[in-house]
Amino acid sequence: xxxxxxxxxxxxxxxxxxxxxxxxxxxxxxxxxxxxxxxxxxxxxxxxxxxxxxxxxxxxxxxxxxxxxxxxxxxxxxxxxxxxxxxxxxxxxxxxxxxxxxxx
Amino acid sequence: xxxxxxxxxxxxxxxxxxxxxxxxxxxxxxxxxxxxxxxxxxxxxxxxxxxxxxxxxxxxxxxxxxxxxxxxxxxxxxxxxxxxxxxxxxxxxxxxxxxxxxxx
Numbered sequence: 186x187x188x189x190x191x192x193x194x195x196x197x198x199x200x201x202x203x204x205x206x207x208x209x210x211x212x213x214x215x216x217x218x219x220x221x222x223x224x225x226x227x228x229x230x231x232x233x234x235x236x237x238x239x240x241x242x243x244x245x246x247x248x249x250x251x252x253x254x255x256x257x258x259x260x261x262x263x264x265x266x267x268x269x270x271x272x273x274x275x276x277x278x279x280x281x282x283x284x285x286x287x288x289x
Numbered sequence: 290x291x292x293x294x295x296x297x298x299x300x301x302x303x304x305x306x307x308x309x310x311x312x313x314x315x316x317x318x319x320x321x322x323x324x325x326x327x328x329x330x331x332x333x334x335x336x337x338x339x340x341x342x343x344x345x346x347x348x349x350x351x352x353x354x355x356x357x358x359x360x361x362x363x364x365x366x367x368x369x370x371x372x373x374x375x376x377x378x379x380x381x382x383x384x385x386x387x388x389x390x391x392x393x
């Protein structure tokens with residue numbers, strides 16, 4: 186299952202790094218604990234809506250932009266997953282035939 | 290502050306209703322308690338990533354589509370908020386002048 190919190194964490198970290206800012210700096214401005222932001226960025230904790238709003242505000246980023254990036258990443262992963270599950274797999278009858286050949 | 294959970298709840302409820310499905314039906318298919326889904330739809334509880342994935346799967350909706358709709362709603366609310374905060378407000382000096390006139 187694709188987890189939104191992982192992709193959201195990736196987007197927030199990329200945005201922070203592209204601004205050359207530290208976790209400590211964003212944590213202080215957003216008034217969110219450094220440990221919590223760090224876990225959110227690593228996709229280990231869900232961000233509450235209030236916390237997400239505060240982080241986006243500290244990064245001077247509209248929530249809509251962050252969610253649009255998350256949506257784009259989701260679409261890419263969904264497409265990759267669809268390609269993966271539609272790959273042809275060898276039929277069991279063919280596998281059995283190969284084993285028979287090897288045994289012979 | 291605009292809260293993502295409120296807009297996410299709106300999108301999920303609209304999608305469910307457009308499919309003519311009940312909370313009970315989606316709850317059973319997603320294996321998420323009816324009370325929890327109801328609170329998510331009303332924007333009263335944050336949906337965990339696992340729960341959101343299960344609800345979207347039960348609604349046969351890609352997560353990317355739901356998040357894209359949420360992003361669109363966020364953009365509309367952000368624009369409305371920006372218009373609201375940029376409205377001209379009467380200067381304090383003018384208000385004082387009006388009060389003086391009334392008193393006179």
